[in-house]
Amino acid sequence: MSEQDIERFLSEQNKRVEDLYQPVLLNHWMVATTGEQEWSDKHEQSLSEYWAHFSDRESFQKVTRFRKIDSLPLMQRRQLDDLHDKMIKNQFEEGTRQQILSLEKKISHVFTTFQPLKFIDSRLPFLLRFHSHTLTTEASALFFGRMTKMAEWYEQFLGIDRETCERIGRNMEKMLQRQMVVSTRWMLTFSFFEKSLYEDPDQDINALWWKLVKEIQYMAPPEDTGSPDWAAKMHFSLAPVYYQDYLLGEMAASQLHHYIKTNVSTDLFSPNVGTYLKENVFKLGALLHWNDKMKKATGEYLTPTYFIKQFFTNDEAS
Numbered sequence: 001m002s003e004q005d006i007e008r009f010l011s012e013q014n015k016r017v018e019d020l021y022q023p024v025l026l027n028h029w030m031v032a033t034t035g036e037q038e039w040s041d042k043h044e045q046s047l048s049e050y051w052a053h054f055s056d057r058e059s060f061q062k063v064t065r066f067r068k069i070d071s072l073p074l075m076q077r078r079q080l081d082d083l084h085d086k087m088i089k090n091q092f093e094e095g096t097r098q099q100i101l102s103l104e105k106k107i108s109h110v111f112t113t114f115q116p117l118k119f120i121d122s123r124l125p126f127l128l129r130f131h132s133h134t135l136t137t138e139a140s141a142l143f144f145g146r147m148t149k150m151a152e153w154y155e156q157f158l159g160i161d162r163e164t165c166e167r168i169g170r171n172m173e174k175m176l177q178r179q180m181v182v183s184t185r186w187m188l189t190f191s192f193f194e195k196s197l198y199e200d201p202d203q204d205i206n207a208l209w210w211k212l213v214k215e216i217q218y219m220a221p222p223e224d225t226g227s228p229d230w231a232a233k234m235h236f237s238l239a240p241v242y243y244q245d246y247l248l249g250e251m252a253a254s255q256l257h258h259y260i261k262t263n264v265s266t267d268l269f270s271p272n273v274g275t276y277l278k279e280n281v282f283k284l285g286a287l288l289h290w291n292d293k294m295k296k297a298t299g300e301y302l303t304p305t306y307f308i309k310q311f312f313t314n315d316e317a318s
Contacts, residue, residue, distance in 0.1 A: 119282035133290035138249025180311040189216045190243040254307040259298040
């Protein structure tokens with residue numbers, strides 16, 4: 001799945017004719033999500049039909065139940081019910097039946113971001129009972145988040161027949177590849193912008209933003225670039241200098257994915273996977289530097305190799 005594939009697809013959707021061997025400069029209004037931060041599921045076969053016969057509460061329980069399978073339980077039933085009620089009533093979750101895939105993604109990411117803290121060895125000194133770096137918690141969240149985009153997940157937890165799962169699995173694999181191409185460019189844009197912003201805060205920040213968007217995301221700036229469009233992203237004010245950890249987390253998740261499937265279990269839903277993560281990643285807390293922890297867990301320091309293989313080549317199936 002190449003960037004040209006993404007650009008070709010979007011261009012065709014917008015009835016544009018371009019040289020397929022050259023990057024396509026998209027207009028900002030052509031992309032499916034604000035700022036082209038991620039790939040929109042509307043470009044793929046909708047998965048919501050497979051949730052249609054479940055109630056809100058049943059859907060919520062479906063997307064949390066699989067956490068028990070891999071020996072990494074998160075919370076008790078009473079706590080799940082309480083969290084369900086709070087999330088369903090959240091103003092951002094109106095029309096939850098239509099947004100169940102968004103809810104599923106949020107649940108999986110939020111739960112598994114903080115999950116490593118639950119399994120840190122309680123015998124460690126207090127100051128070491130924390131994560132070694134935020135990229136490690138993101139790696140956990142992203143690793144498990146990808147699992148809900150696998151055909152096996154739909155077969156095992158929604159009871160969909162294997163033939164249908166194999167068919168939607170191919171669609172989900174392409175969707176995830178496209179997601180990674182689009183989101184990687186967004187994460188690079190955001191990270192390079194912050195780096196340049198803090199190096200020279202007196203420069204024309206608005207112009208810098210759209211310069212990077214054009215160079216990295218191939219999005220044509222609007223006619224008026226005088227507004228602080230970059231400030232619309234809450235991370236600038238609430239979580240500064242964080243976005244690179246998402247990309248590093250994606251890399252770490254792919255490295256863990258490769259090691260687990262090669263050395264631990266080809267079935268990612270096996271309890272052996274949870275045991276491996278608890279003993280080799282979560283339990284250590286901040287005892288080791290994050291890269292030493294990666295070396296201990298996978299035999300290698302963090303490398304982009306497996307992320308590239310998984311999503312940007314056809315060498316390894318996701």
